[in-house]
Amino acid sequence: MLFGLIFFALLLSGLLAAVKLGEKHIISLFVQEANQYLATPVQVGRIELSLLDQFPRVSITLHNVTIHGTLPADTAALARVRTLYCAFDTWDVLSGDYRIRALTLGQGKVLVRRNVQGEGNYNVFRTDTAQAQDRPLVFDLKKISLQQVGVVYQDEGLHQRYRLQAHDVQATLAVAEPLIKIAATGTTRVAAIELGADAYLRDKELTLRTQLTVDRKTRLVTLAPSALRIGPADYQVAGTIAYAGATQLNLTVQGKNTNAQSVVALLPARLGRRLGVYRSQGEVYFNGAVRGELSARANPQLTLAFGCRNASFFHPGYKQRVERVFLTGTFSNGAHRNAQTSVLSLQDVRGTLQGRPFSGALHYANFTDPTMRLRLLADMDIGQALRFFPVAAVRAGSGQATLQLQFQGNLRAFKAQSGRGGEAAGQLLLRNVSLRLRDYPQPISRLTGRLQLRGNTVALVGCSAMWGQSDFQVNGALRNFLGWALRPGQALLVDATVASRQLNLNELLAASSQPAAGARVATVAPAEYAALAVPASLALNIRASAQNVLFRRLHAYNLQGTVRLQNKVFSSPGLSIEALGGRASVRGTVDARRPDLIKASTVAACSGMPLDKLFYVFEDFGQQFITHKHLRGLLTASGESDVYFNQRLEPITDRLEAEIKASVHNGELLNFEPVQKLSMVASREQLRHLRFAELTNNFYIQSRTVYLPEMEIRSNVRTASLIRVTGTHTFDQQMDYHVSIPVLPGLLRRVSIGGETNTGPAILLAVQGDEDNFRVSFDRRRTAPAAARPPAKPRTAIEELLARRERVPAPAPASAAVNAEPAARPSVVKPREKKPVAPAPGEYFDF
Template sequence: MNKIGIRKVIQYSLSGILLLLVLGAGLLYTCQEKIIQLFVAEANQHLKTKVQVGQIGLSLVNKFPDLAITLKNVTVTESFTQSQAPLIQAKRLYFTFNLLDVLRSKYRVQEMFLEDGKVSIKFLPDGTANYLVFAPDTSQSKNEQFAFELKKITLQNVALTYSDQHRNQYYQLKTRQVQAALQVTGKTILVAANGQAHLQTIRIEGDDYFQDKQVDLETNLIIDRQQNQVSISSGEVAVGPARYQVAGLVKYNGPTDLDLRFAGKNTNVQSLLALLPPKFNQILGEYQSQGQVYFNGTVKGITSGKANPQVLVQFGCRQATFFHPASKQKIEDLNFEGQFTNGPRQNNQTSLITFKNIRGRLKNRPFTGQVIYRNLQDPYLQVKLKGTLDVAHALEVFPNDNLSRGSGEVTVDIALAGKVEAFQSQKGYGQVSSSGEINFKNVALQVKNYPQLFHHLNGNFIFRKSDLAVSGFKGNLGSSDFVLNGYFKNVLGWIFLTNQRLLVEADLESKFLNFDELLSEEKVKPGSRLTSNAARRSAPAYKLVVSPYLNFDINTTVQKVQFRRFRGKNVQGTLRLKNQVISSPSLALQTIGGRFSIQGVLDARQRNNIQVTTLTTVNDLKLDSLFYVFENFGQQFLVQRHLRGALTATIHSDLYFNHHLTPLTDRMEAEIKAQVQNGQLINFEPMQKLAPFIPKRELANLQFPELSNTFWIQNRTVYIPEMQVRSNTSRASVIGVQGTHTFDQQLDYKFRVPLRHKTNAETDVSGAVFASNGPNIFLTLKGSENNYKVALDKQRVKAKIAQDLSREKQEFKEVIKKGKTAPANRNPAPQPSQNEYFDF
């Protein structure tokens, strides 16, 4: 075509469009009110519920080249009696006419557009529907001028909700663009529908299906208005990656009667999983398949407020490969036959899901199985599984949220059966049937976010009802080892269900437990080798978390334990855990050259407020070793090199920690009744300050055969009541000591040192001579552990003088009263020294 021809085509087209616009404008001007009145009158004949319209008008532009009646902000009330709730809401609703028909004064509505709206379909518990808004046509004569002859319906951005209270079902979707072409021939309507929608959920009996899926629809229907039935000649629905073919018949002359067939198209594992609720789909939703996977089903029978149709779905695979896309590890040669039916009564109680003749290979190791899931309302589960698993390969095929790596071999031959509810409570133990056993052979497991490796795990586990009998289960956790014999109760509920408690009743034996590792918070670095020596640390960070879903009652026998500098041996006792509270009626061990026994409670219910209440008894613990093991109790004033002796004590304590085992010292309280035998204070620098009164050589090794006192700890302070220290010094055989020592290393000690002079009359075994009576010197030691000062205790000196004067005065009164003369050789009353301050 030459340029002149093209120019003419364009000119004629523009002229035609202009002519249509002129004609349309003329019609709008002359016929607008008439067309709207005819439309309203015809609509009122067919509607029996209230309709509200914000604005109504006639437009040539909105649906050009057709003329359109435009309704804005439309609300159609639902058909429930006295209800004002909307059935349909739409921002825009269009009904279009052919412009040529309008010129001939024949107004035929051929298309309807519903845009930016919402449709809410409801069924009450008795089966009554809310969409019965159309009234029967009672007119005697047909309106020759105006009629609804729809040939096309378009839904754009329309939200659809379906709520059926009787069946406990709820559907929600939003159409993007769905079109239905209509062809009316006598009593038959042919419908060709296609479009896209976003399916938010299909909820049936509380389970959500097809959640958050993209839906593509393409189907052909034949509506027989005389027979009141819909025939689906061909239909295809794509839900996410899954595609399904649908065909069959729907009769609606009375209760809806279904006879439908459906099948998967190009079926894979995703096609099957798309049918499952998310609680099942999430477990397997990432998996992919290769090979022959099939899926088909039927729906037959009446569906109404009182009846459900018979549903039968068959699915399975033959020689398929099933794999996780991340690891690419596979289950090979997988075969199974599956079926779902809602049973003879077509409800949840008679529903049944079966997986039969399960066969396959995991890393060339065969396995077989069977699963039956009956009664969706009160589920009954039956499982059989037999095979040998390579742990490393199994964890790659089925990644576990709690396990990062593993190795070794597990042999399984088990059968489980019982109501799912029975797995959840101790009352249901008798209703659970389980048998078979599991064997570990040199298994290693790495728990995520825990530094130590479980390795060399071997043992036999025998199922009995809902419990597991453990025989000879031994292995290592880091450098620690264990042998466990006993029962794991409610193990099935703990494994398969959430928020279930596991109860362990067992005997635990160990050669060595390393609590530096067991309580460590250090995490395994990604890519590190899977070896038991991977976690070695110089300054470990600790973490104590007690699971609310673990209870135990364990008799322990441990040869050696280690925690920081602490070393213990021959540990024996009972440990119990219930509701995050660990208790021990008796736990004894040998440590630091003596015996150590404890009974008490550790309450870990509050993560950062762990309370430890104990009664501890120690016998013959070496003092220097005790200070070394407990790292001098966090101070450097009196350390292990200064001390010798054997400690026997009873300690009542309330201690508090956060989950990192950092002590909350402001809340700590304790009462310590202590006795030290054959004690020595060696080269203790503050004692050298007494050199003006006691020989240095004696102060360098101050010995005391016995010392007893009761100490208190409260408000971050150690309180030391006055005690008498009987020492080996020649001039001060009994030294009085009292004071306080804070956790911030602030010292406030008070000393009373009796000064004795040598005489020829009294000599001890070392040659020292003591007077029967003599003066005392009162001293204080104040400051910090690195900056302290020894001085005369002026307050105690004054108090002592006042006390002596009072005593002398009382004695004098008694002498006068009795008429006696005071002895001439009475010692004069003590007087304060002119030099009250001693700078040592």
């Protein structure tokens, strides 16, 4: 043992001495011989002879090597390597026979490139120099190693780019001119294989085991059956590659131990991103062939066969599994080897999802202008289907559905002609389906019915559903459904008859920002109601009826009528509804083209409406001066109005205009404070309960002001049996009323200031101020002699218009037919009465 160590130390010392003594000579020979074969410049930072770098071999070590490419005006280097080892056998060095047996590249980058003309940058060796065996230094490579070397292959003519990172690849060479036999093994990380705009095998670890023979004379590469492992899948590749002219491929590939993940891993990111999370079990097979020319002007013929037998697929995040899946598929790029002649075919597709069967077939031809034949039959549990393949717009679902679908035709023509370029038919049966939508707080439940696809139309047959607390029964059609679904901007016309037992408008108008889970929508404050968001592509022709309608305090019955929508404008030739013991009707339009300025132009009428209930339901119309506690009687009215709303469906009172003709029968005014101040004409007990048989007048609303022309009120108080009232009342609760009470001799309770009327003397009073601070006083300006009155003001333009304006007949009462189209109506203007003048200082009298 000791002698062995001594011998080894002496041998090593002698070898080191020989290397040291012959270092300059060997490096000189290497440089001289390398220059004989290199056709491009090579830059080296430092060259040294080392025994330890590649022990037990002696190596010429080159540091910081840059090898330039051979393309004209090519600024990118072919290779940049931190260390390049050219190794000799030890005995060759001792015998003086210098043969470079191994080449090792460590920590570098190799860029192999072909330009659009097919010229490469890798022709770095001279082709006119033969390797003489009697030279003092000979390149006799037996092994090539790549260690942490990035390799990029770029073909500008084919628009292809391969990016690899060789961790540790070992290749052995056997040279017997003109043949070079290479056997390579190792691990490589594929950054991406980019074909056009798509990137395949992105960030995949690949294990390589290959054998190939290069015939330099015929320029033919023969690839023996070689294995590529990507994850658990093995792909066996064999065939030939001829490169004498344009590249000719004749390769076969066969997959072993493949599954859904390994097949999806081969796809580009845009196709595999959503499918990559799915897992599979069972037999999944894959094989194919690539034959023909690969160049800028031609593609090889590509044929693939794939499928699965008794396989299962599942989504690990949703714990749902598709089982007993059978599939046979083929792909070919066709006779012309391009996208136009490519065909994808899926046959005998069948399987089960949670025990529910599905089946189908697909034939997809011409990827440029595709023609498709599709057949699909599926019995589904909605909840399980959504968990296996989630839909962004739906949070959750349940219920049963059966789908039958058939299609045949050209997809481009089908899309361009809004569903008329092909044959489509099918139906969807829904049974007790529930859906929770992402953008709406109220769930859809009890959805049952049949949707039948007939050409471009979907027929709704016996459909019913609950949306929150509202229920619907629908029969009709979705016209231009395929055009709307396939082409953005196409209109969808919903032509249907809709019936409801209960319509809860509180929920249907609730804001989408309102919490959905556990929320009681009926208790939402009015400020939380959403805007009227209307899709531009939606058109409606709805014949509606509802037994009960809920909106805030309103509980109405027997809604009947037609609602239409076109270009974001709602219209109705007539809607009628029963509420508060009476009946109301309306016709007109709601223009929602500007969400921040929604205009409702209506002609409305009502009959038999109790005043106290009407004021209570509409929350006393936002004022506290005269409320539902003060009023009794039955209202019959008709009117025309232009009402504007903001985004939150709140009225914009500055723009409101209306003309109303109203009549109150058997009216009562209870405990109304301004009337209590007329105690000089009657007792307070009588004035607390003022009754009148009928009151009729026209009202006008404009510029946030209600204008009241003079009207007569015949009451139950003998001393004030006839009262005349006129004036204005603003939305800011500023009152300016003028009251005239005819005087019956001997009936005045106290001395008062009066005036003359056309029927005799009268007491003229003014009620002015706001609802919290008003006063009742003698209207001295009206009682002053004509000579003492201030000169009349000139008439304004609007007063001149009112003086000449002819009255337009009021709309029909609620009992009249409601199906007539709304007539054109004049714009609403102020009444012709002049605005009263406030009393002068010192003319205030409190009764």
